[in-house]
Amino acid sequence: MRFKALQLLVHGLSLGWLGWVYYLGFSDQLGGDPVEAIIHYTGKGALHLLMLTLLVAPLSRWLKQPRLMRLRRPLGLYSALWAVAHVSNYLTFDLQFDWRLIASELVQRPYIVVGLTALLILLVLAVTSLPKLVRKLGRRWRTLHSGIYLALVLVCVHFWWSVKGFELEPLIYGLVALVLLSLKRRPLWRLAERAQKARPPMVK
C-alpha cells in the first residue's frame, strides 16, 4: 500500500511538475525571461531525474527493499521525457525553428553536440525499456543500459561547458555525479569484457 503511494508520487511529481512549469511559463510567471528559465529548468530537471534513477539500486540495497527497483524504469523514462522537453524548448522558444541557425549551432557548438549525444543515449535506453525488448536483449540489456553512466558524464560536461563564466553549480552536479559513479557495484571497466562475452556466437 505504501509502495503504491510512492509509485503514484513518482508519476504525479514527474508529470505534474512538468505541466506546472509550462503553465507558469505561458502565463509569464517565470521571471524576466521565461524562455531561458524553462530551458534551464527542464534541463536541470532531467539531470535530477537521471541522478535519482541511478540512486535507486544503491538505495534498495541499503534499505533491503527490492521493490524499490520497480521505480527505476519510470524515473529513467521521465528523465528522458524532461530531456526531450529541454531540447524542444530550446528549438521552439529560443531558436524558433530557424533551421539554418539550428544546423550551424549543431555543427559549431561542442556543448550542444555533447548534450545531444546524451539525449540520444537516453532515448535508446527509453525504447529498450519496453518489457519485450528487455527480454529479447537478455544479458546484453544490462551492458547497454550501463550507457546511462556515459549519459550522466556527458550531461555534466554539457552543463559545465554552457555557462558563461566560472560557476559553482555545474561543479556541484559534477561532484554528485562522481559519487554516483563510485556507488556502482560493478566497476565500469568490466563492461568492455562483458560486452565481448555477451556477443552472440557467430552462427554459420
Place this chain on the structure above:
Amino acid sequence: MKRTDAFNSGLSENDITDESVFLNRRQLLRQLGFIGAGGLLASTSGHASAGLLDLLGITDTPAESGFSTEPLSFAAADRSPGQVLTTEDKVTGYNNFYEFGTDKADPRRHAQDMQVKPWTLTVGGEVNQPLTLDYDDLFRFELEERIYRLRCVEAWSMVIPWVGFPLAALLKRADPNSDARYVAFETLHDPENMAGQRNRFAGGGLDYPYVEGLRIDEAMHPLTLVAVGLYGKTLPPQNGAPVRLLVPWKYGFKSIKSVVSIRLVKEQPPTSWNLAAPREYGFYANVNPQVDHPRWSQASERRITRGGLGSDERIPTQLFNGYAEQVAHLYKDMDLKRAF
C-alpha cells in the same frame, strides 16, 4: 527634444515586436489551450502564489524593495505608436550584475539594500580639471530620455527608456589633455554588501572591481550615455544605481554599472570580461552578426518585450546593433573580426 528624436529614430519597423504577430501568437496559444482561464487568473492574482513558487525554486521574488526609486524630470523621448518597449518588470528583473550573483534573478533579489547616498564619482587621470561628483551632482546635468536597444552578448535583447546625459558633457567639463586616448571605468568595490565580490564562486570567476574601457572617440560619441534613470525614475540597484554607462552599439557588458571612477588614460585599459576570457570577449565588443561568440552564434537575437513563453521573436542582429549609420566611421580602417 529635437536631439532625442534624432537618436530614437534608429528604431525601425523590424526592431520592434509587431503587435499583430504578437497578438496572433497569443491567440493561437489560447486556442491550443495553453492560456485559458488560468492565464487570466494568473494575470489578475499577480504574485499570490509566490511563496510556493519560491519553495520550488522556480520564480524570482518580486522586489520587496528596501530601495526606493524617485521620479525624475527630463526631456521625454518620442514614443512612436507600435513601438514595443520591454516591460519595466522584465528590465528590472532580468539582469547580469555578477556582483550580486550570476543568476539573472539574483540582482533584484540581493541588491535591494544597496546604499547609493552618499555616492562619489571621480573623473581624473589625463585631465586639466579633475572632478568629484556627489549623488546630487549626478542629476544636475540636462537630463533627457533615450530609448536604446540593449543587446546582450548572450544573444538576447531589450528596448529600454533610459534617462541620462551624454558622457561627452561630463568629459568636456573635466577637460581631457592631449594624452587622453582612452577612458577607464570602474564599478563600486564593496565586498561586504556584494556577495559576488566576496566569494569567487558567487561572482562568476571575475576579478573585482569590475572595470571597462572605451577609446576616447567612442566615449565622446553623442550616443554614449551616462544613465541615472530608467522608465522615468532613478535607477534601481540591479540596473546599476545610481549611475551607469550605456554604449548601445556594443554588447551589454561594456555598459558598466554603478560607476565610481572614470579615468582618462594613455594606454588601452584592461576590461573585466576580456581578462576573464580573452578568446571570447574583446576590448571593442561591438555588436556584429558576422563575428560569432566561440560558443554561440551572434547572427540573431531573441527580443524580450513582454508576455510569457511564445511571445518573443527571434530577429536578425544588426551590425553595431543598428547604430551603424552613427558609429561605423569610428572603425573604418579596422578589421572587425580581429578587433572583436
